[in-house]
Amino acid sequence: MALEEHKLPVSELRPGMYVCGLDRPWEGTPFLLQGVMIQSVEEIDTLSALCAWVYIDLDRGLGPLGLSLLPSDAQSQPVAPTRARTSLSDLDIIALQGSTRYPEQIDFEHALAEAREAHARAAEFAGRVLDDVRSGRPLDPEGVREAVEPMVRSLVRNADALLWLDTLRERGQYEYAHALSCSALATAFGRHVGLPESLLVDLASGALLLDIGKLRVDPVLLTQTGPYTEEQTRAMRAHVAHALSILDESSSVPDHVREMIRTHHECLDGSGYPAGLSGDSIPLLGRIASVVDAYDAMTSDRPHCRAVGQHVALQVLYRDRGTRYAPEVVEQFMQCMSVYPIGSLVELSTGEVAIVMAQNSARRLQPRVMVLTAPDKRVLDQFHSLDLMVRAHSDDPVRVVAPLPPGAHGLDPVALFL
Structure with missing residues (x-):
């Protein structure tokens, strides 16, 4: 799809417009990424002090409910909201976007105590669920929901407090820490785009289980610091198939959650795995999971590489939008994380x-x-x-x-x- 640019005086900018170019280089401006979704008068004032003209991308202009999670050529398709089904399609989910507003119900200080308790409970339940699977016991879907529901409730009331606590906790074993952080990030993203709380629980559950298949991968591979051989790469990538086997041994996992886990390593350009899916053949929750998984991985210390700053991870996601990651998801995720993410x-x-x-x-x-x-x-x-x-x-x-x-x-x- 060709970029549809429009030159505009800064004085005519309004919140909801996507600025894709300036009349000067981006370097030296407060905007870390070469492109910004205008959300406040302050950002317009900042641009006014820097330049006279900007270029806006008309394909990314916000509608009444904000930027759609579907590509622009699909935004006009009418869809009736569906809440009662156990499995949701992409169009069902996009119909639910913006259906729920989440004003801050409690200020940051008062939210911290509640968030601390919710986070501790989520960590305890999540550890128990993952240890059960590691020991060969079947996955308990109700246990997964019990792990994430307190965290979802806390994030609904005040998203910043729980993300702040998650940033500052001791990480411990990467697989466990990654599962909990992905769950929190996915929930924060769903809250940001206005998905109903029941779907936030599904998002949190799926994100918690993204890498559950690694519990059946040789532990030596998980701690290896050097590059993988071709055979080792295949063994690591098999964690997706292992995850699906674990899910199939249990019951009551919604199809859309299963598909989220199955496709979180697929790439928009078809270069991902395990099936080499591309474009819209990757379900929406899989496209969301791909971004969340990559962001948390990049900002975490792993055996083979050190963590990068949150702003660097956002730059990588933005650079690879349209190839590895869905542009509409990356842009919404960047808005959710903001210019300076919590913990930066x-x-x-x-x-x-x-x-x-x-x-x-x-x-x-x-x-x-x-x-x-x-x-x-x-x-x-x-x-x-x-x-x-x-x-x-x-x-x-x-x-x-x-x-x-x-x-x-x-x-x-x-x-x-x-």
Whole structure:
């Protein structure tokens, strides 16, 4: 599909427009990615200070419910919402997009205690479910739902609090940590696009089980630091088939959840596995899972590579949209994570280093942060939170000047907060 660009004065920009080009290079602007979905007046003001003209992509313009999760040539197809079926098609799911609004029901501080309990319970249940499978017992679908439901409820009430806790927990064994983080990220994504809570539970359940088949892969392969041989690659990729066998040994797993797990390593251009599917032959939940799985993998330490910063992972997803990943899913995921994702290390205009705690949805460039260091990068004896949106209206405004890589200035947020 050809890109349909339209030149527009910055003064005519409105929230919901997708800016794909500037009258100057993107380098040197606060926008990390070469393209931005305008969500606030603040972003328009920022662009006004940088340039006079922009180019917007008309194919990505928002409708009343926001950018569709289906390609633009499918957006006009009328679909009746379907809630009672045990298996949902892509069109069923897209019909449910925007059907549920999730205003913050509780502020960040009050949400933390609830989120901490929900996260601990989810981790306990998830560990029990995965250990059962590792021991050869059949998967318990009800146990999976019990693992994710408290987390879903917490995310529905306040998404930032649970994502903040997930970022700062000790990761332990990668497979377990990855399962829990993917579940949280998938739920946050579904909440962002307005899917009903029952479908959020399905998303969370499927994401928790994406790599369950690795429990039947030789453990030596999971900890190998060097490149795989061709035979080892086949053995690792077989984890998808193992996952499906595990699901088939149990009951009550909805077909759309099974398809999500089956296709989360397929790529839009057909280069993925196990079936080499391409384009719309990959179900929507599989396309979502692919993005969530890749993002969490890139931002986690793994035996063969170190974690990259959240902003770098978003750049990789954006670069590979249209080849590996569905563009409409990547763009919505980027909006969900925001410019500075929760858990990101950032440098402030004061020289201090902080970690992003929570988003300000109306001011994406002004998150709430926890300040970790003094301007000379000395770790503070006592950390303090700072709402950059509030501070922007003071006599001494503070802003983010740059995202930082994991471990910058020797900082380990997990160790600092334990």
